[in-house]
Amino acid sequence: MSNTATGGRKIELWVGVLVLGGLLSLGFLAFEVGNFDNARVRDGYRVYADFQNIGGLTLRAPVAVAGVRIGQVTGITLSRDSFNARVELTIARHYDNLPVDSSASIFTKGLLGAQYVGLEPGSDEEFLGDGDEIEFTNSSVVLEQLIGELLFSKAEEAAE
Amino acid sequence: MNALAAIGRFTLGGVYHLGRCGVFLCTMLAVISHAWRRFALVVRQLYFAGVMTLLITLVAGLFVGMVLSLQGYYTLVNYGGESALGLLVALSLTRELGPVLAAVLFTGRAGSAITAEIGLMKATDQLAAMEMMATDPVARVVVPRFVAGVLAVPILTLLFNVVGVLGGYYVGTVQLGVDSGVYWASMQNGVDVFEDIGNGIIKSFVFGFVVSWIMVFEGCDTEPTAEGISRATTRTVVVGSLSVLGLDYILTALMYGGIS
Amino acid sequence: MPHSPHNPARPADTLVSVDNVSFGYGPRTILSGLDMQITRGSVVVVMGPSGCGKSTLLGLIGGRLAASEGRVFFDGGDVAALRRRELFALRKRMGMLFQSSALLTDLSVFDNVAFPLREHCGLPESLVRNLVLMKLHMVGLRGARDLRPAELSGGMARRVALARAIALDPELILYDEPFAGLDPVSLGVTLKLIRELNDALRLTSVVVTHDVDEGCRIADYMYLLGRGTIIGHGAPQEMLHSGDPEVAQFMQGMPDGPVPFHYPAPDYRAELLDAGGARS
Numbered sequence: 245m246s247n248t249a250t251g252g253r254k255i256e257l258w259v260g261v262l263v264l265g266g267l268l269s270l271g272f273l274a275f276e277v278g279n280f281d282n283a284r285v286r287d288g289y290r291v292y293a294d295f296q297n298i299g300g301l302t303l304r305a306p307v308a309v310a311g312v313r314i315g316q317v318t319g320i321t322l323s324r325d326s327f328n329a330r331v332e333l334t335i336a337r338h339y340d341n342l343p344v345d346s347s348a349s350i351f352t353k354g355l356l357g358a359q360y361v362g363l364e365p366g367s368d369e370e371f372l373g374d375g376d377e378i379e380f381t382n383s384s385v386v387l388e389q390l391i392g393e394l395l396f397s398k399a400e401e402a403a404e
Numbered sequence: 405m406n407a408l409a410a411i412g413r414f415t416l417g418g419v420y421h422l423g424r425c426g427v428f429l430c431t432m433l434a435v436i437s438h439a440w441r442r443f444a445l446v447v448r449q450l451y452f453a454g455v456m457t458l459l460i461t462l463v464a465g466l467f468v469g470m471v472l473s474l475q476g477y478y479t480l481v482n483y484g485g486e487s488a489l490g491l492l493v494a495l496s497l498t499r500e501l502g503p504v505l506a507a508v509l510f511t512g513r514a515g516s517a518i519t520a521e522i523g524l525m526k527a528t529d530q531l532a533a534m535e536m537m538a539t540d541p542v543a544r545v546v547v548p549r550f551v552a553g554v555l556a557v558p559i560l561t562l563l564f565n566v567v568g569v570l571g572g573y574y575v576g577t578v579q580l581g582v583d584s585g586v587y588w589a590s591m592q593n594g595v596d597v598f599e600d601i602g603n604g605i606i607k608s609f610v611f612g613f614v615v616s617w618i619m620v621f622e623g624c625d626t627e628p629t630a631e632g633i634s635r636a637t638t639r640t641v642v643v644g645s646l647s648v649l650g651l652d653y654i655l656t657a658l659m660y661g662g663i664s
Numbered sequence: 665m666p667h668s669p670h671n672p673a674r675p676a677d678t679l680v681s682v683d684n685v686s687f688g689y690g691p692r693t694i695l696s697g698l699d700m701q702i703t704r705g706s707v708v709v710v711m712g713p714s715g716c717g718k719s720t721l722l723g724l725i726g727g728r729l730a731a732s733e734g735r736v737f738f739d740g741g742d743v744a745a746l747r748r749r750e751l752f753a754l755r756k757r758m759g760m761l762f763q764s765s766a767l768l769t770d771l772s773v774f775d776n777v778a779f780p781l782r783e784h785c786g787l788p789e790s791l792v793r794n795l796v797l798m799k800l801h802m803v804g805l806r807g808a809r810d811l812r813p814a815e816l817s818g819g820m821a822r823r824v825a826l827a828r829a830i831a832l833d834p835e836l837i838l839y840d841e842p843f844a845g846l847d848p849v850s851l852g853v854t855l856k857l858i859r860e861l862n863d864a865l866r867l868t869s870v871v872v873t874h875d876v877d878e879g880c881r882i883a884d885y886m887y888l889l890g891r892g893t894i895i896g897h898g899a900p901q902e903m904l905h906s907g908d909p910e911v912a913q914f915m916q917g918m919p920d921g922p923v924p925f926h927y928p929a930p931d932y933r934a935e936l937l938d939a940g941g942a943r944s
Contacts, residue, residue: 255451262454266559269566270605276588277494277569278597304596313593525769533766536726536759536838537780537828538752544783 288315288336289374293348294328299359299384301350306360307333314339317361333361333378343368347380359384421625428621431542432550438543439551445544449552453514454559461509461560462567468505469568472496473575477582486580490587491594493572498595498604499660502565504652507611510557511644515619518549519640522623523633531624546620553616554609561608603659610655611648618644679704679836679868680725685734687720694720696892698734704835707862707869709879709900712889713914713923718872719763721889722838725870726760727751738836756784759829763841765821767813773800773824774809780831799827803857819850826857830865837861839871843878851878858882876915880904888914890923 298320307315319332335342345366352359363378372378439446476492522545525531531541569591577584595601619640626636682700686693694717702708712718723729724736727743736743738754746754767776777796781787787795800806803823813821822842829837842854859882862869873879879886880900888896888903888911896903896911904915913921929935 255448258455259447259450262450262458262556262559266562269559269562272566273498273562273569273601274597277498277565277591278595278601304599306593528769529762529764529766530768532728533760533762533825534768535728536755537783537832538755539780539783540752 288334289340289372290318291333291335291372291374291376291378293331293333293361293378293381294323294326295331295348295350295381295383296328297383297386298329298331298350299352299386301331301359301361301384305358307335307363308360309339309342309363309365314363331361335372340371340373342372344370344372344376345380346372346378347382348378349382350384352385424625425617425621428624429617432546432617432620435540435543436547436551438540438547442544442548445548446551446555449548450556453510453518453549453552454556456517457510457513457556457560458563460513461506461564464505464509465502465564465567466571468501468564469493469497469571469573470575472501472568473572473580476572477576477580486582487586488590488594489576489582490572490589490591493576494569494591494595495600497565497568497572498600500652500656502561502568503604503607503611504648506561506564506608507557507615507648508645510553510560510612511615511619511648512641514553514556515615515640515644516637518553518619519623519626520633520637522546522549522620523626523628523636526624526626527628527630527633542624546624550616550620553619554612557612557615558605558608561604565604606659607652607655610651614647614651615644618647677704678702679739680870681737682721682724683735683737685724685731685736687717687724687729687731687733694892695724698894700887700894700897702836702868702870703885704868705862705866706884707858707871707882708885708887709871709873709883710887710889711873711876711879711914714874716889717892718874718889719840722760722840722870722872725836726758726838727754756780756832757834758836758838759832759834760838761822761825761829761840761842763844765813765818765825767816767821767825767828769813771813772809773805773811773813773816776813776824777828777831780828784832795831796827799831800824802830802861803827804853817850819846819853822846822850822854823857826861830861830867833865834867836868836870839869839873841873842871843873843875855882876917890914 301317301320303317303320305317306313307317315333315335317331318334319330321330321332322328323330331348333348342363343366345368347364347366349362349364350359351362366380472493473489476489476496477486480486480489480492522531525545531545534541534544573584573587576582576587622636622640622643626632678701680700680702682698682702685695685698687695698721700708710718710721720729724731725738725743727746730744735745738758741754743751743754767773768779771779774796777799778792781792781795785792797806797809800809803826805820805823805827808816808820808824813824816824839858842858843851846854855878858869858871861867871879871882880903883900886897886900886903887894890910896906896908898906903911906912906915910922912918913923919925
């Protein structure tokens with residue numbers, strides 16, 4: 245249908261503005277609000293780490309080295325033999341020089357913040373690759389246990 | 405006994421209505437290809453439905469973002485978590501409030517108008533006249549409005565989200581003193597492009613589809629009287645808004661239900 | 665077999681034939697046992713009181729409604745038996761003028777008349793423009809081409825709708841109450857247009873109306889509907905002087921007759937006297 249009716253140009257202009265606004269919004273949301281790095285992490289390589297206790301670690305929690313985000317948690321399962329938590333970490337492909345003797349720990353951002361996996365690079369010449377396992381792990385610090393131990397030791401001190 | 409009969413009649417009427425609604429969707433989808441053959445008509449309807457709803461969407465988005473920021477701040481500051489303000493605002497908007505409110509606003513502004521327009525065209529024999537001119541009114545009148553609605557809701561949702569995030573930014577940083585770097589960083593750390601923004605867009609497409617379907621169906625199903633048109637318009641707003649809210653729950657459960 | 669004075673030599677040249685047609689919505693019967701022959705080139709007027717199913721008849725001829733019994737033939741083909749595509753092809757051969765004019769409110773007068781041409785012919789825009797201006801000129805509204813339907817008076821809107829109905833050069837035009845609600849001048853214009861277009865474009869016209877004077881002025885042949893069936897037919901002069909009491913009552917507009925003044929009710933006297941008793 246042709247738009248010989250007056251206002252055809254105006255309509256096209258406004259709809260163009262609307263669609264452009266939508267696309268710009270999408271770009272803004274994708275790059276400014278969301279983080280495309282997260283998306284790039286998705287096609288990274290996977291390594292595994294067993295923890296005795298993961299505390300409140302959740303899927304998509306960040307994986308960081310020296311506080312810099314390099315990947316995220318993409319899977320949490322319970323090992324059938326050892327009853328350890330097996331955590332799958334996906335790490336962006338360009339961080340391909342993590343030594344195999346690196347250690348993984350579960351830390352908490354702030355006192356009550358979300359938990360994340362921190363990697364402490366080792367010194368081996370060989371690097372972690374897809375499907376490798378991180379041997380050295382430190383479990384999550386469970387606050388209740390910590391407080392319990394503190395109280396217990398204080399009580400012992402008082403008893404002495 | 406009378407009350408029982410009334411309940412039965414009401415239920416049966418509802419089932420008939422639902423059946424007509426489904427049949428209508430099929431007749432519409434059968435000629436949906438006309439949307440591309442008559443793209444100028446879709447553009448025209450995108451103007452009427454989208455551009456007309458633009459202003460209220462932007463204003464509503466701004467205020468929703470601002471109030472989210474304000475309320476979120478006073479809750480988070482109790483736990484020392486005001487650094488997560490940006491994340492709270494962005495996730496609330498992209499996952500839930502953006503798609504839901506944009507769709508509800510669209511229903512109230514454009515949906516009701518389109519129902520009334522189609523109903524009036526029916527009441528004044530315009531649809532019958534088209535049929536007598538060997539033009540399928542579903543292809544010529546209904547499909548462009550439907551497709552424009554399906555396209556307009558996601559676009560409006562995106563704009564709503566952006567304006568909301570900016571409104572939240574203004575209140576959070578300028579008014580309440582959260583560091584602006586922290587505001588953005590918390591968003592970027594926590595908002596996933598696919599999980600959060602992508603799912604929000606999928607939601608808004610589903611809402612756009614359902615709301616547009618309801619608005620054109622109620623228009624075509626109108627009893628061709630002044631009273632019938634007003635009833636159909638009301639029904640579009642009520643049924644449309646409730647469907648959006650109900651579907652939102654279902655979609656949220658499907659999309660995020662698996663995550664512990 | 666009715667025959668029109670325009671076509672006395674070929675009485676069998678029938679464009680539309682309605683063959684023992686009945687129609688009803690659910691259990692409610694609107695038309696029953698209708699038989700009609702519409703001769704090519706004639707103006708056939710179908711008259712009857714309001715709500716007697718005259719407009720339904722047009723729906724049946726146009727294929728918008730399907731008869732529950734009997735058949736409607738257009739140029740020898742059964743209208744109700746057509747598939748959708750064939751029906752649409754058939755409708756390009758007929759135009760219809762609705763009582764409400766049914767102009768598309770979001771298009772200008774020009775675009776309304778151009779609508780069927782653009783939809784079906786794929787002609788270049790310059791040719792569409794010339795055709796539209798020709799059609800508008802025929803109804804005397806070439807100057808009003810840029811107006812919106814909302815800016816037109818009732819009579820003008822109906823003339824635009826008429827120009828639109830003849831845009832595809834149809835063989836048959838169906839008029840639904842073309843005289844309702846018109847001022848005397850518009851009425852005169854409409855009468856003149858129906859007659860002149862019919863003769864100049866070699867159309868066949870079916871006019872549904874309840875206006876006896878106007879109907880008689882343009883009709884070649886008339887059918888009178890009542891009680892859902894045909895109660896009389898003939899040339900206008902025969903009808904005006906018909907001895908049949910039902911036909912005479914309608915044609916002369918007598919308030920009482922075979923169609924009673926009072927809607928069926930219980931006995932007046934009994935009901936009044938009974939009123940006190942019935943309420944307690």
